[in-house]
Amino acid sequence: MTARGKDLPDVGEIEERHTNARRCPDAQHRRRPPRPEAQSPFFWEKFPTKVRSAARNPFHMRRCSPIATTVARMQRTISQSLFARAKELLPGGVNSPVRAFRGVGGDPVFFKSGEGAWLTCVDGHRYVDYVGSWGPLILGHAHPSIVEAVIAATRNGTSFGAPHAAEVEIAELITQRYPSVEKVRLVSSGTEATSAACRLARGFTGREVIVKFEGCYHGAADPFLVKAGSGVETLGLPDSPGVPAAVAGLTLTAPFNDLPALKALFDAHGPKIAAVIVEPVVGNMGVLIPKAGFLQGIVDLCKEHGALSIFDEVMTGFRLAKGGAQELYGVHSDLTTMGKVIGGGLPVGAYGGRRDVMSKIAPEGPIYQAGTLSGNPLAVAGGMACLKELAKPDAYTRLEATSKTLCDGIEAEAKAAGVPITLNRVGSMWTVFFCATPVFDYPSAKKADTARFGKFFHALLDRGVYLPPSQFEAAFVSLAHGDAEIEHTLGAVKQAFRAL
Numbered sequence: 001m002t003a004r005g006k007d008l009p010d011v012g013e014i015e016e017r018h019t020n021a022r023r024c025p026d027a028q029h030r031r032r033p034p035r036p037e038a039q040s041p042f043f044w045e046k047f048p049t050k051v052r053s054a055a056r057n058p059f060h061m062r063r064c065s066p067i068a069t070t071v072a073r074m075q076r077t078i079s080q081s082l083f084a085r086a087k088e089l090l091p092g093g094v095n096s097p098v099r100a101f102r103g104v105g106g107d108p109v110f111f112k113s114g115e116g117a118w119l120t121c122v123d124g125h126r127y128v129d130y131v132g133s134w135g136p137l138i139l140g141h142a143h144p145s146i147v148e149a150v151i152a153a154t155r156n157g158t159s160f161g162a163p164h165a166a167e168v169e170i171a172e173l174i175t176q177r178y179p180s181v182e183k184v185r186l187v188s189s190g191t192e193a194t195s196a197a198c199r200l201a202r203g204f205t206g207r208e209v210i211v212k213f214e215g216c217y218h219g220a221a222d223p224f225l226v227k228a229g230s231g232v233e234t235l236g237l238p239d240s241p242g243v244p245a246a247v248a249g250l251t252l253t254a255p256f257n258d259l260p261a262l263k264a265l266f267d268a269h270g271p272k273i274a275a276v277i278v279e280p281v282v283g284n285m286g287v288l289i290p291k292a293g294f295l296q297g298i299v300d301l302c303k304e305h306g307a308l309s310i311f312d313e314v315m316t317g318f319r320l321a322k323g324g325a326q327e328l329y330g331v332h333s334d335l336t337t338m339g340k341v342i343g344g345g346l347p348v349g350a351y352g353g354r355r356d357v358m359s360k361i362a363p364e365g366p367i368y369q370a371g372t373l374s375g376n377p378l379a380v381a382g383g384m385a386c387l388k389e390l391a392k393p394d395a396y397t398r399l400e401a402t403s404k405t406l407c408d409g410i411e412a413e414a415k416a417a418g419v420p421i422t423l424n425r426v427g428s429m430w431t432v433f434f435c436a437t438p439v440f441d442y443p444s445a446k447k448a449d450t451a452r453f454g455k456f457f458h459a460l461l462d463r464g465v466y467l468p469p470s471q472f473e474a475a476f477v478s479l480a481h482g483d484a485e486i487e488h489t490l491g492a493v494k495q496a497f498r499a500l
């Protein structure tokens with residue numbers, strides 16, 4: 001055992017201890033374990049018999065039931081020890097801020113594996129996962145098609161730094177699904193895609209100002225880390241030290257769902273505006289739904305003023321429909337950014353759009369953008385496998401049906417418990433806001449009771465349900481979520497609302 005690991009108990013020993021200590025003595029608290037046949041058939045047909053039978057008695061189901069009126073806090077001693085070590089080595093103990101649970105309090109959970117809709121933590125507890133790696137895992141964890149495709153690609157070499165056939169295939173697939181995307185460039189993350197799209201818009205229009213909507217997130221690059229300051233309104237203040245004021249000053253903000261405000265910005269700064277970037281369905285203030293005409297209004301105003309519209313579909317692309325939010329709302333932008341689902345859980349991003357605009361990218365044009373691992377064969381193989389599964393006829397119908405059942409159930413439980421909530425959902429993206437009033441922009445989202453959300457989050461976590469650890473994030477349903485997972489979640493939700 002290494003010096004660092006010496007204070008950690010053996011994982012097997014901990015699992016054994018917890019199994020014995022937490023087996024629920026009260027028979028009425030035991031729930032029927034999920035039957036493989038109760039799962040989505042799509043999910044189970046892929047798994048060997050060994051896996052199916054393991055699912056008959058998942059680890060957490062052998063212990064205290066999620067429908068008990070009170071449950072003891074789950075012991076996560078290994079997670080806690082790992083987090084203590086991580087804090088010495090990684091800023092805040094994590095490699096991306098929201099993972100640190102600052103939005104809900106407590107220590108983050110360290111996971112060791114994922115299978116279908118379930119995550120298993122290092123302490124051996126199982127959770128129905130609604131984070132899905134923040135969106136990419138629309139097929140669930142370790143989907144056999146993705147695993148096999150990535151293994152097969154790996155055998156042929158992990159990276160060429162040169163063109164290969166799968167890049168062309170995925171570009172064909174993306175351009176077929178998105179009529180507005182005539183040419184596409186692959187990159188390695190959503191942030192890379194949005195940054196490159198902004199540079200392209202600036203280079204193409206010869207203008208410098210980017211407009212974003214208050215509370216929308218487009219990655220951690222300098223131009224996006226800006227919100228409207230109260231005194232200076234739309235003049236752009238950096239949200240983060242390190243973002244030069246000169247850069248932040250080139251980003252203007254408008255309230256989401258407020259076309260008159262965007263029009264006013266164009267009236268005041270029109271000739272300087274290169275692009276308007278928007279999450280067509282917002283996921284990063286929690287889920288916000290665009291009002292009728294809002295997205296088309298953005299596209300029209302951009303056209304009128306010679307700016308480019310950029311729909312940031314990093315989260316919504318291939319999640320809301322085969323052609324993303326653009327298909328769902330029947331609106332087409334000049335440029336589109338993608339990520340998450342198109343990599344199936346591997347690092348991929350993409351930006352694409354009008355042929356005349358994309359042709360300005362090097363080497364075809366003068367606007368430079370490059371990446372050592374862009375179009376990486378493993379990532380593209382994972383992405384292709386994911387997109388092929390999503391092309392099956394009923395994929396989105398099933399996602400919609402499962403998500404509706406889940407969210408209708410959550411609303412019903414909240415009502416029964418007398419807890420005021422607003423549940424926003426588009427397809428398989430959803431957020432429970434702890435406020436009674438409609439949530440449609442940043443100020444209305446901020447009315448949510450974050451302390452209450454934190455309690456709800458932990459009550460669910462201790463009952464084996466893993467939500468995004470922040471009130472202002474989208475939760476995701478995957479195709480691996482079936483009847484058993486929904487039943488388990490709603491049992492937990494019922495008790496969590498009552499425990500508030």
Ligand SMILES: Cc1ncc(COP(=O)(O)O)c(C=O)c1O
Pocket residue numbers: 134189190191192194217218219220279283284312313314315339340349
């Ligand atoms: C809408 C949107 N755009 C861009 C990004 C940045 O993507 P990445 O984290 O892959 O850099 C995200 C990440 O959550 C996102 O939700």
